[in-house]
Amino acid sequence: MKIGENSSAVELARLTRSGELTAAEVVEAHIAEIERLNPAVNAIVDFRPERALAAARELDRAFREDEPRGALHGLPVAHKDLVPAAGFRFTQGSPIFADRVPAQDHTVVGRMTAAGAITVGKTNVPEFGLGSHTFNDVYGVTRNPYALERTAGGSSGGAAAALAAxxxxxxxxxxxxxSLRNPASFCNVVGFRPSPGRVPSWPDGDPFSRLSVVGPMARTVDDLALLLSVLAGADPRAGWSVPADPAAYFPVPDPRGRPVRVAWSPDLDGRVVVAREVRDALEPVVATMAAHGWEVELATPDLSGAIESFRVLRALKMQISLAPLLAEHPGRLKSDAVWNIEEGAKLDGPTIALAERNAARIFHVMREFFDSFDVLATPTCQVAPFEITTRYPRAIDGSPMHDYLEWMGLPSAITMTGCPAISLPAAFTPDGLPVGIQLVGPHLREDRLLAVARQFESFAGAGRAPEIDPTPRPAFVTVD
Structure with missing residues (x-):
């Protein structure tokens, strides 16, 4: 086996737990790939190979055949730079925090470490995670491994690009x-947004937000399910937190005997503009579902008001999390952040109340919708990966996008449902750019959604690896 190319996380974990591979061997192989490719992609930041190797060797020294080992024993990981990892820089992509080094771990970091994972660094993000294009003034831009002059998406763009590469x-x-789904689509990997509370988040400056969740990314559904089994479960320190049985997710449960019932919605019944190249790429994928016995119907739940309510509640979230920072550091936040904070300052009680009423109605709409369907299927993104010099698409097939949120209306609407959603590799444009498909399942039924996703992957997956020119590229480019 050649470690570091197409070795799955599940297989590597099995080999390290059994002692057939050492943690040091696995970590060394991935460090070599990071050193070879990261200068071109710029996905992993605050890279600490010596620290990781020391941790791997210590894990090997403590190895005992008769002792249980964690589910991620010896696997190298890097954590998104929006969460703290003790001893690593925690910048959130902002020069304000360029030198901050926390002493505590986020819940996801702690759980992965306890399961035997070894941290090699952080993954790059947009400033404060705002926008689905990963660039900042601390580390620069992350490039798409499939097309180095295109975006890797965001805000988990560094994570998706590192996986793809x-x-x-x-x-x-x-x-x-x-922010888990868009970069997964752009980088041809699997990104999973769990139901709020399925994966606890602590510390968290807005612990009761239903909009923001943490979750896993991987190259396959099995690998993702392995990580979800480690991350899921209650934490009394978290605002939203629900119990979970790791065995519910990994191994991925078998789907039910009858055909999967799919509601296909290419544009949420006209509520969003989806680029023709994305729709064209996914049409044969939907046909493949039907050819494999799935019952596919053109159908969309009533998500009226979802996008508008998301924008209101997101602006409120900006007031909670970033308005104090803007007051303390005027002129030091990027323009999109300032605009979104100012939108939050304009909100009044009736506007917020309407958004909350819409959220409640949409929750029940989806609950009833899944009486008739197993999954809702949509494009993950409204566009294919765009140029790294562009802050966000200013138009989609001639329809103007007026701000940095509008072109992400489709995944934002799904956020408002409170349902788990997964982006899966599905197709490529004629130019070779990845296009993902999004499957949405019932609230808190991550197990059922994973089962359907795994079945989809078995007949329609498009998980081919990129061919990357390792020539170093500039980390800093002009983004307008």
């Missing part, structure tokens, strides 16, 4: 309006 076997991320 085979520099890591697993990664964690977070998602408010698509």
């Amino acid at each position: 085979r520099m890591l076997p697993l990664a964690d991320g977070s998602d408010t309006g698509g």
